[in-house]
Structure formats: structure tokens, C-alpha cells
């Protein structure tokens with residue numbers, strides 16, 4: 001089998017000799033395939049996917065059940081997981097030591113090797129959570145947390161250059177009034193951008209009246225308001241309810257709890273930001 005690089009499902013299926021229906025089922029049920037997205041939002045399959053399919057077929061030929069074969073096929077791909085774990089350890093050490101050059105180098109290598117989503121999921125978000133835990137326990141200072149979040153934010157912002165360009169649907173992204181945690185919203189925007197969406201990013205601490213004005217003038221397909229603290233959303237319940245009557249509005253982030261969104265009868269983007277970005281992209285039919 002040749003080593004396909006970034007192929008759409010039909011061509012990939014031909015190369016690996018497995019039907020598209022079966023490949024989709026293996027992807028959905030067992031996470032066997034890990035496609036990246038083209039700028040137009042298509043799933044693209046590469047060499048590592050082909051290798052996992054080959055291992056899956058070997059497992060099936062040896063009489064394993066599909067679930068067992070998939071587990072074995074995914075487990076054998078651990079070298080890259082190991083590299084990411086190593087990168088995570090180096091990243092945290094760089095944060096502890098205010099070592100900017102190493103932090104940038106780890107991100108350079110990781111983005112090049114693993115791509116945006118894997119780096120967000122396996123490296124950047126866990127590192128932020130770990131920084132939060134160690135900060136809470138007093139093992140890291142506010143200085144290290146600020147050092148890390150400023151560099152990571154700048155790094156993600158640099159990937160956002162020209163994310164407003166193109167012909168895709170528009171997403172308007174803002175944090176609730178008083179809310180400073182905007183890195184996850186930025187990450188959400190980058191994943192949505194990888195589906196071909198255009199992003200208008202207002203970032204931290206945005207008054208609801210401002211969100212409303214911008215939504216009025218730019219007519220986004222969705223507006224996403226993020227918060228880490230439910231109180232910041234609750235405090236704006238009346239203007240938010242009014243806004244939601246006029247535009248497709250979603251609350252998100254750890255502050256957009258199920259209880260709050262049900263009580264305010266507002267739509268919620270729940271869970272993992274990467275999955276939420278995929279769902280948003282597909283929901284609006286891009």
C-alpha cells in the first residue's frame with residue numbers, strides 16, 4: 001500500500017482497500033482515524049491513518065473482534081502520544097523556569113508534528129489546567145501563570161492572522177462582561193476557522209450592548225459568548241434573553257452551566273471546545 005498524504009475519504013478508501021462506510025464506522029466507534037480539516041472543512045486522511053487501518057485489518061485477520069483490533073491498532077500508535085507527553089513535560093518545565101525560548105521551541109515542534117487540534121487537546125489545554133492546579137496549590141506563582149498564558153495567547157493569536165478573510169460563514173466571538181479568560185474562545189475560533197469559517201473576535205470583557213451592535217452590523221451565522229463564571233452570565237440575563245430573540249446566540253465555557261442555560265432558556269455549547277467547534281461548523285451546514 002502506498003503512503004497516502006492528506007486524502008479525502010473516497011480516495012483514501014480506495015488506497016487502503018476498505019469501504020468508506022466501514023472507515024466512517026471505525027472512525028466514529030473506535031477513533032481509529034484522526035483526520036485533519038482542510039481550509040474548506042473537508043476531512044483529510046494521512047499516512048498515520050493508513051497505518052492504523054493496516055494494523056486494524058491485521059488484527060481482524062488474526063481473529064480479533066473489531067473493538068479489540070481497533071484498540072490494538074490505536075495502542076501501537078503510542079510513539080506520537082509519547083512525544084506529546086514528552087512535549088507536555090518540557091512545556092511545564094519551561095513555564096516553571098520562565099524559559100521562553102524552550103516554550104516557543106516546544107510549540108514550534110509540536111505544531112509542525114501534530115497540527116492544531118492535537119496540540120490544543122494534548123498539550124496547550126492540559127498545560128493551562130495543570131498551571132491552574134499548581135497555582136491553586138501554591139506550587140506555581142501568579143508570575144508563572146501570567147508568563148505562560150501571555151505567551152500561549154500570543155502564539156494562538158499569531159495563528160489567527162487573517163481569520164476574518166474568505167467566504168465562509170461568520171462567527172462572532174466574545175467573552176461576557178468582566179470575563180478575562182479568552183484563550184479558550186480564541187482556540188475555539190481557530191478550530192472553527194479550520195472549517196473555513198470567518199471569525200470576528202472581540203475577546204475579553206465585552207459589553208452585551210457591543211456584542212449586539214456588532215451582530216447587527218455583521219449578521220454572523222452564530223454568536224458565541226464565553227465565560228468561566230456563571231455569575232457573569234447570570235448578571236446579564238435580561239439583555240442576553242433579548243439578544244437571543246434576534247440572533248443565533250450560544251453561551252459557552254465552564255460558566256455556561258446546564259442549569260443556568262436552562263433557567264435562562266438560552267442555547268449552550270457544552271463540553272470540549274474542539275468538539276463544539278466541529279458541531280458548530282456542521283450545524284450551520286458549512
Ligand code: B12
Nearest residue numbers: 128129132149179180181182183184188252253272273276
Ligand atoms: C490562564 C488563566 C487566567 C488568565 C487568563 C488569560 C486569558 N487571556 O485567557 C488570567 C490571569 C487573566 C486569569 C484571571 C483570573 N482567574 Co484564571 N485561570 C487561568 C487558568 C490557569 C487557565 C484558563 C484556561 O484557559 N483554561 C483552559 C482549560 C484548561 O479550561 P477547561 O475548563 O478545561 O476548558 C474546557 C471546557 O471548559 C471547554 N471550554 C472552555 N472555554 C470554552 C469556550 C468555548 C467557546 C467552548 C465551546 C468551550 C469551552 O473546553 C475546554 C476543553 O476542551 C485557569 C485554570 C483552569 N483549570 O482552567 C484559571 C482559573 C480559571 N482562574 C481562576 C481565577 C479564580 C481567576 C481570577 C479570579 C484570579 C484573580 N483573583 O484575579 C481572575 C479572574 C479574571 C476575570 N475577571 O475573568 C480559577 C476559577 C475558579 C472558579 N471556578 O471560578 C481557575 C480555575 C484557577 C483555579 N484553579 O483557581 N486566569
